Amino acid sequence: VLKYVLTANAPETKDNDFTWKDFQTRNNNELVAILGNFVNRALVLTNKYYNGVIPERGNLTDYDxxxxxxxxxIKASVEKSLDSFRIREALKYAMDLARLGNKYLADEEPWKVVKTDEERVKTIMNICLQITANLTIMLEPFLPFSMEKLRGFLNSEKLDWDKLGNTEMLVTGHQVNKPELLFEKIEDKVVEAQLQKLMDTKKANEIADAKATPAKKSIEFDDFGKMDIRIGTVLEVEKVAKTKKLLKLKVDTGIDQRTVVSGIAEYYKPEDLLGKQVSILVNLEPKNLRGIESQGMILCAENTDGSLSIVSPDQNVKPGSEVK
Known part of the structure; x- marks a missing residue:
């Protein structure tokens, strides 16, 4: 299917982009609805009416x-396009054979005709199967694996291109097999999963390729010594109402129990933080955030994608232990 879509979008006079949405549309609207629908109905009806045996063709109408x-x-159009290296155009013409079969079957309505003219239905189904056999040759360059599968349904061998156009490729009495779906419909959730996978890969690559920001201007050692960083244990956590990023935490700093508001709600669930030890700047001037007085700052590492990870000791220590 991927080869089909890439060929259908292949640049001839200008560049084109691949999208998963287009992949889904072409699969569902062309391969499933046109090609798959036609060959499935042709084979299912043959098995239903004739136990999978190709019926004899009777008198032909002008439409036949x-x-x-x-x-x-159609063969001539495909060959002309291929000779001119217009591959996308060639595929379009090749799919016209499936459209031809689909239209013929829909116009002739053998499921209705069988009630009044069983002999006519034999001719209709024979023609549909000859079109199906020709499809295995015409679409072989574009859908090799699918055409191999279709030949299995027809119980036929792989034929060379020069056999294309033969309208008696499958002889009367030939036994075909029961078909399965040639193509599966692609649901929206499958496309969404692929898009998410691409986004995750892109994000991972960006993180892997990102470089650390340059070091800031040097400060005096005494300036660093002014910061009082302690290890605290989280006692209570709740989300701050009407916000996406803020959590309200009660932390045992060893000095006291204090409230701290932190913008980590997108990266931590409240229940996952209970009992967790954190690094907290305890001598930061209190600040009012959403009507809550925050008495300190929980230290986090910021990844290149902007996500936050709490800085914690690798083993439990007594609350109030200084970070030096």
Whole structure:
């Protein structure tokens, strides 16, 4: 399917972009709804009416003759495009054969005709199966694995390109197999999962390639000594109402129990923080955040993607222990 979509979008006179949405659309609207729908109905009806045995063709109508003649006409169009290296155009013409079969089957309605003219249905189904056999040759360059699968349904061998256009490729009495779905419909959730996978990969690559920010201007050692950083244990946690990023924490600093508001709600669930030890700047001037007095700052490392990770000791220590 991927090869089909890439070919259908292949640049000929200008560049084109691949999107998963287009992949889904072409799979569902072309491979499933046109090609898959036609060959499945042709084979299912043959198994239903004739136990999988190809029926004999009777007298042909003008529409029958026009339909069969169109196979060679489509072949000529495909060959002309391939000779000019217009691959995308060639695929479009090749799919016209599936469209031809789909239209013929829909127009003739053998499921209705069988009630009044069983002999006519034999001819209709024979023609549909000849179109199907020709499809295995015409679409082989574009959908090799799918055409191998379709040949399995038809119980037929792989044929060379020069056989294309033969309207008696499958002889009367030939036994075909019961079909399975040639293509599966791609649901929105599958596309969404692929898009998320791409985003995750892109994000991981950005993190891997990111460089650390340059060191800030040097400060005096005494300036660093003014910061009082302690290890505290989280006692209580709750989300701050009407905010996405803020959590309200009660922390045992060893000095006291104090309230701290921290913007880590997107990265930590409240229940995951209970009992966790954190590094907290305890001598920071209190600040009012959303009506809550925050009495300190919980220290976090900021990753290149902006996510935050709490700085914690690698083993439990007594609350109030100084970070030096």
């Amino acid at each position: 003759n026009e339909t069969l003649a169109e196979i060679s006409s």
